[in-house]
Structures are given as structure tokens and as C-alpha cells.
Amino acid sequence: MMLMNAQTDMEVVGEAADGNEGINKALELKPDVVLMDLSMPYGKDGFFATAELKKEMPHLSVLILTMHDDDEYLFRGLKAGASGYILKSAPSQELLHAIRTVRKGEAYLYPTATKRLIEGYLNFAEKEEQDSLDLLSSREKEVLSFVALGYSNKEIADKLVISVKTVENHKAKIMEKLQLTTRPQLVKFAIKKGLLDLDE
Template sequence: MPVTVLLVDDEPLVRAGLRAVLDAQPDIEVVGEAADGASVIPLVRQLRPDVVAMDVRMPLLDGIEATRAVLRSVDSPPKILVVTTFENDEYVYQALRAGADGFLLKRARPSEIVHAVRLVAEGETLLFPSAVRALAAEYGNQQARAVLKRAALTDREEAVLRLMARGLTNVEIAGELIVGPETVKSHVSAILGKLGARDRTQAVITAYESGFVSPA
């Protein structure tokens, strides 16, 4: 079954460009489009996409609020990939904190767009560039530190979380630690459970905000 995608952007040219790139892939299918965040929930309920490619700045309802609304209102919500012009836009980070699974720059190459969609569809973390890491550090807070302390991660779980924060996939982490991918998958599941994180991206945000991982 192909990965199904809903495109949400107020610029028709952006939607057309993304559709052309994604529909050219045999394992990806664009199933719908929307021009504003207010249309997302009914379309998600109707089309049940695997991934929503969501512009962060839109009229009526921006990508941050639309992300919150989808995660709050839809059972088994799709993965959300925020599409943005600037990687250091605070709106992007707020969308990630709201529950988005990753972000994609509008100037990205076609191969990068396809890779991003496949990666979030598989539940992996997109690499956090330095600009986003710096924003995460600025948002450091006592709550994140308390969550990490309460989680009481094992030494191996801490090692896995650090590698997750670098954007490594399960297979890449397995290579770094010289263990099997299934072992890494078990560690990741344990980390998410202990941190109370919805997914890998939320776990990585906690790692940066708590100071457990440095943005350097």
C-alpha cells in the first residue's frame, strides 16, 4: 500500500510542486489538498491520510493550531510534516512542540521531500538542524528536566535517546551500538513510554529542552 498524503498550503504553486514530486513516486499517493488549516480535520477524517504536509503560516487557522486540532480531535491521527520557508522560524518549533513529527523546507530538493515523507510515515525522526536545536535549548524548562529525571532511563536508553536526537534511524542507531534493529525498537518504545512522549520527535524535544542533549 502506498503512503497517502494530504497537502495543506495556501499557495497553489507550492501544492502543485509537492504533488508533482510525490505522485511521481510509486509508493506515495497524494489523496487530497487544502488551502487553509480550517479544512484539515474534515479532510483527514474523510481521506485518512498517512501523512499531512502542512504549511505553518496560513489564513483562518495556522499550522500550529491545525496540528493541535488534528491530534486532539482525530482518532489514530496521521503523521504531520510541517512545510516552511525558514528553518529557524519560531512557528516551526511551536508546531513541533504541538505534536508535528518533523518539518520540510519549501526549497528542499525533490529527493529530500520524498525522503521526509517516507521517514515520518515510518515513525522515524527527521534530523533537527542547528537552528531548531538552538530554539529547543532556549525553551529549556523545569518541566522537561523533571520529566527526564522522573523517567529514570537506563544507560542504554540514554545512549539511544542521544542518537535519536542526532536524527539517526533505528537501523543507524543499531549500527552505532552494534545491536539489532529490533533491540533498538524496543529501547525506543521504552523511552517514549517513560517520557510520556507521543513519538520520537516529542522525545527529542524533551531531550533538548531538559538540557540532556546540547544543541552544539
């Protein structure tokens, strides 16, 4: 606390021993930033306190200060509404930087957490995209491949021996399932998923 009080742009207005006391003091003192510990000796933990404070004070910035260098704690903290997550082992200047960052309404994560978060998102996005292909029926995949190859609705209908109306319905369902809105997006998706290898 002495570290923060020594800064010209910071002042510690209160301290709390547990989640309940932290919630009550924050509601009373209305600070700009709350430094939240996740592990408390008794009472409500930091996750609960963060969620409650964000519900009561949506514009409050909560910076989690913890010893837990763990993905589960990180994600739970962010889900509860925290604006930042930093380890107690972080250098003093990094802590001050984190406080100032969340005070401005921005997010702060310590460097290795940022890397893990990005990797986790990319892995999730890749899996989600693959899963989206599984949403299509075999006929819809056929239609998508012909659309990507540049065939008109009538040409696709002739090749698959179905009506033009049926082709249009398939295209509409494909775009809805894949959440795509333009032909170029369909082409890009089809190429990426290897759907252009069908015999013409």
C-alpha cells in the first residue's frame, strides 16, 4: 500500500480482509480501482466479490492481484468481470502500470497470460470453424463446392439434378449455418476446407 500512496496519482482509500467487507467498502468509498485477491481467509472469495461489485458498479475497474498463475483462475476472474489480472510476484512498476491501465478503462494481463489467452482463442476458433463444416449435409457441401467453383444456380441445379429453387434454399441454409453473408466468404471457406477437390 505504501507503494501506491507514494505515487502522485494514486491514493489507497480502504482495505478489506474478505470479500464481503471488500464489497461493502467499495460501495461506500466508490474507488476507481479495486485490487482484488482471489484467496481470502474466510467469507466470500475474490471471484464472488468481483462479480458482485461489477453488478453493483459496472464502471468500476477490478484488478485481480494473486499468486495463482493458472489458466482456470485467469478465465474465472475475467468471466467475473475483472479488467485485469496480475501476479503478486510481478515487479512493483508492472503493478503500478497495471493499475493505471485498468483505471483508464483498458484491460491488463501479465505477458505470459496474454500469450496463453491468444493461443487458447486461436485453438478454439480453429475447432469452432471445423465444427461449422460438420453442420453441413453432404448435399450442402456439394452445393457449396459448386458455388465456390463459380457455377450459377441453374448450372448447379443441372449437375445435381435438382431445381433452381432447391439450390437457392441450400445456399441460404449454408450461409445461415456458417454465418457468412457474401459469395467471396463462401469461396474462401470452401477453399480452406478443401471442398474444391470434387470431380466436375
